[in-house]
Amino acid sequence: MAAVAQTTEQVLELERYKHGFVSEIDQEFAPKGLSEATVRFISAKKGEPEWMLEWRLEAYRRWLALEEPTWARVGYPKIDYQDAYYYAAPKEKTGPKSLDEVDPELLAVYEKLGISLKEQEVLAGVEGAPRYAVDAVFDSVSVVTTFKKELSAAGVIFCSMSEAIRDHGDLVRQYLGSVVPQSDNYFACLNSAVFSDGSFVYVPPGVRCPMELSTYFRINAAESGQFERTLIIADKGAYVSYLEGCTAPMRDENQLHAAVVELVVLDDAEIKYSTVQNWYPGDKEGRGGIYNFVTKRADCRGDRSKVSWTQVETGSAITWKYPSCVLRGEGSSGEFYSIAITNNRQQADTGTKMIHLGANTRSRIIAKGISAGHSSSTYRGLVSAHPKAKGARNFTQCDSLLIGKHCAAHTTPYIEARNASAKFEHEATTTRLSDDQLFYAMQRGLSQEEAVQLLVNGFVKDVLQELPMEFAVEAQKLVAISLEGSVG
Amino acid sequence: MLSIRNLSVAVEDKPILSGLSLDVPAGEVHAIMGPNGAGKSTLSYALAGKPGYEVTGGSAALDGADLLALDPSERAAKGLFLSFQYPIEIPGVPALTFLRTALNAQHKARGEAEISAPDFLRLVRGKAAALKMDFDMLKRSLNVGFSGGEKKRMEILQMAVLSPRLAILDETDSGLDIDALRIVSEGVNAMRAPDRAMLVITHYQRLLDYIRPDKVHVLSAGTIVASGGPELALELEREGYDKYVKAAA
Ligand SMILES: Nc1ncnc2c1ncn2[C@@H]1O[C@H](COP(=O)(O)OP(=O)(O)OP(=O)(O)O)[C@@H](O)[C@H]1O
Numbered sequence: 236m237a238a239v240a241q242t243t244e245q246v247l248e249l250e251r252y253k254h255g256f257v258s259e260i261d262q263e264f265a266p267k268g269l270s271e272a273t274v275r276f277i278s279a280k281k282g283e284p285e286w287m288l289e290w291r292l293e294a295y296r297r298w299l300a301l302e303e304p305t306w307a308r309v310g311y312p313k314i315d316y317q318d319a320y321y322y323a324a325p326k327e328k329t330g331p332k333s334l335d336e337v338d339p340e341l342l343a344v345y346e347k348l349g350i351s352l353k354e355q356e357v358l359a360g361v362e363g364a365p366r367y368a369v370d371a372v373f374d375s376v377s378v379v380t381t382f383k384k385e386l387s388a389a390g391v392i393f394c395s396m397s398e399a400i401r402d403h404g405d406l407v408r409q410y411l412g413s414v415v416p417q418s419d420n421y422f423a424c425l426n427s428a429v430f431s432d433g434s435f436v437y438v439p440p441g442v443r444c445p446m447e448l449s450t451y452f453r454i455n456a457a458e459s460g461q462f463e464r465t466l467i468i469a470d471k472g473a474y475v476s477y478l479e480g481c482t483a484p485m486r487d488e489n490q491l492h493a494a495v496v497e498l499v500v501l502d503d504a505e506i507k508y509s510t511v512q513n514w515y516p517g518d519k520e521g522r523g524g525i526y527n528f529v530t531k532r533a534d535c536r537g538d539r540s541k542v543s544w545t546q547v548e549t550g551s552a553i554t555w556k557y558p559s560c561v562l563r564g565e566g567s568s569g570e571f572y573s574i575a576i577t578n579n580r581q582q583a584d585t586g587t588k589m590i591h592l593g594a595n596t597r598s599r600i601i602a603k604g605i606s607a608g609h610s611s612s613t614y615r616g617l618v619s620a621h622p623k624a625k626g627a628r629n630f631t632q633c634d635s636l637l638i639g640k641h642c643a644a645h646t647t648p649y650i651e652a653r654n655a656s657a658k659f660e661h662e663a664t665t666t667r668l669s670d671d672q673l674f675y676a677m678q679r680g681l682s683q684e685e686a687v688q689l690l691v692n693g694f695v696k697d698v699l700q701e702l703p704m705e706f707a708v709e710a711q712k713l714v715a716i717s718l719e720g721s722v723g
Numbered sequence: 724m725l726s727i728r729n730l731s732v733a734v735e736d737k738p739i740l741s742g743l744s745l746d747v748p749a750g751e752v753h754a755i756m757g758p759n760g761a762g763k764s765t766l767s768y769a770l771a772g773k774p775g776y777e778v779t780g781g782s783a784a785l786d787g788a789d790l791l792a793l794d795p796s797e798r799a800a801k802g803l804f805l806s807f808q809y810p811i812e813i814p815g816v817p818a819l820t821f822l823r824t825a826l827n828a829q830h831k832a833r834g835e836a837e838i839s840a841p842d843f844l845r846l847v848r849g850k851a852a853a854l855k856m857d858f859d860m861l862k863r864s865l866n867v868g869f870s871g872g873e874k875k876r877m878e879i880l881q882m883a884v885l886s887p888r889l890a891i892l893d894e895t896d897s898g899l900d901i902d903a904l905r906i907v908s909e910g911v912n913a914m915r916a917p918d919r920a921m922l923v924i925t926h927y928q929r930l931l932d933y934i935r936p937d938k939v940h941v942l943s944a945g946t947i948v949a950s951g952g953p954e955l956a957l958e959l960e961r962e963g964y965d966k967y968v969k970a971a972a
């Protein structure tokens with residue numbers, strides 16, 4: 236009887252996290268553990284130029300001197316950095332040149348995940364085919380980038396980081412680490428040493444990128460970490476909208492994901508960066524799941540430049556993530572829209588930093604946290620205005636919704652206004668999903684699950700509408716799935 | 724259609740209703756009157772299945788089906804509608820979205836086809852116009868910032884759209900201005916039908932001038948203490964609850 240119940244539970248668990256399959260793909264690993272040799276191995280595997288190897292080694296040496304941070308409101312057993320693989324790649328001689336050369340098994344994986352890489356379909360204008368270019372990163376390696384021709388006709392470079400290092404070395408050298416320096420923090424430093432791949436985007440002056448760009452990250456290998464690095468540059472007057480999605484198989488162990496994303500925005504340029512993060516969150520008891528320790532930062536270098544971060548965080552056992560904006564250019568602006576959902580034993584410590592350096596800079600923060608089960612969610616935000624940031628403005632709204640009696644939500648805003656003309660507004664609310672609201676909706680005919688979904692959708696609406704249309708629908712479904720069984 | 728036998732209900736271990744019996748046949752409208760705190764809302768919540776309203780005895784059936792065995796949404800799908808004395812605010816959910824989700828949920832539960840978006844809009848526009856409601860209001864978050872009277876009108880609109888078998892209206896008249904009272908009453912009267920029953924809870928005779936009840940019941944101290952025709956309401960208006968409160972005590 237107990238066994239039956241347990242099996243049922245496992246099946247339910249599987250259904251709940253539909254991305255939790257493991258793919259049998261022939262893979263190649265770096266030797267286990269982290270040392271200078273590992274760093275050299277990765278660099279050599281990728282055929283990198285000398286400067287890149289030096290950069291990595293420098294990061295590695297700095298990392299050795301850093302301490303793992305402990306200030307976040309998350310708890311986890313000590314990570315053994317020697318007990319993981321730092322490089323895992325599908326076995327293939329050289330990088331694929333086109334879709335035809337990609338392992339069909341791998342394409343099947345992406346099919347299963349619901350991402351169509353079938354450029355032909357898209358180009359043929361098949362109804363319902365998505366109109367966005369995709370870069371897919373499988374464990375450590377970018378396996379395919381679609382729509383290259385159309386993009387390069389517009390002058391847009393969209394390729395894997397490895398390719399960019401090879402083919403656009405000057406751009407990479409100029410900007411890599413210019414937003415998130417090697418030793419910015421423990422995890423960013425680790426990433427700088429061992430980053431495997433990621434996406435690179437360059438949009439030239441005055442160009443509006445003709446389509447959404449999207450990167451799909453997937454951790455597949457066991458006992459391996461994923462350390463991708465993304466660099467996006469919007470040159471003067473350019474615009475690009477970029478979306479990142481992530482999933483991983485269900486495993487009992489914890490896997491480390493330590494990514495770095497750097498955005499560079501020049502005069503009058505704009506980058507819209509959206510994330511739908513659905514890494515495996517672990518099971519009901521908190522076994523397994525991804526440790527998501529990510530550094531994301533935008534440097535609004537140019538005057539009137541603009542960045543907006545939109546994130547829907549439903550996965551990971553632990554999320555440690557603060558997409559930030561350095562508002563350097565005069566009149567530049569930063570936005571942060573976030574939905575962070577934690578259920579079961581998940582922990583999230585997330586928020587943003589808006590650093591106002593230039594005059595008349597503006598920022599806007601809308602953060603919605605939903606906690607259910609025994610989870611804990613913290614919003615941590617910093618808004619600061621330097622003496623030169625005359626007329627800086629910020630509006631922050633931070634709402635927490637609690638579902639059930641065993642979860643927790645915390646709000647930790649830090650505000651530093653170092654000039655009198657800065658205007659910062661902060662609003663925060665914490666509400667418990669009310670029994671009266673649930674009963675009212677159920678009296679009208681909604682099942683309990685439907686009622687929770689409807690109420691939660693109402694709660695996160697302001698943020699969902701910031702996502703590109705086609706992803707908003709997906710995100711809404713994801714929100715519903717993440718909260719299944721959270722009431723009653 | 725609605726048949727309540729010896730119903731006893733407790734809230735937080737405190738007995739509120741004790742041995743209440745009531746029958747409302749199809750096609751009839753019954754009024755329930757009674758002093759504050761008598762248990763009128765408790766009766767409506769218990770019938771609708773609100774958590775915390777513990778049935779300690781008796782039975783309640785709708786069209787022969789045991790209501791008490793169903794969860795609130797199943798009762799709704801069976802055709803039970805409650806117009807709340809204090810309607811609840813639902814932030815971020817436009818009234819239209821709420822109503823469409825509810826209607827489709829009921830359709831699904833009954834194995835009926837989903838209503839299409841154009842059909843739904845046509846239906847709601849018609850009902851809203853009859854209740855003289857501004858359609859734009861339906862795009863706002865349900866009940867958030869609505870005035871007391873607007874909330875009540877919204878309840879009646881929901882009833883009109885969901886078209887229930889049994890409607891329980893808990894003090895729908897309180898908070899309505901004179902014109903709204905007439906408009907809402909017309910809306911309720913328009914829904915009188917041979918296959919529908921209504922239970923109207925009110926404190927005031929003037930509602931019953933518009934909505935002529937087939938029967939009037941007096942609920943006092945948790946049970947029905949008197950039943951009669953529409954003239955009973957007039958008598959209560961003149962003489963108050965004194966004699967019933969004493970009778971129950
Ligand atoms: N949670 C509760 N705990 C204790 N007593 C309660 C609770 N809820 C309701 N009651 C009591 O139950 C009794 C009946 O309340 P109910 O709301 O049903 O009265 P009513 O007849 O609808 O009154 P009114 O005409 O004022 O609307 C009241 O005495 C009320 O205080």
Ligand SMILES: [Mg+2]
Pocket residue numbers: 763764765808893
């Ligand atoms: Mg009442």
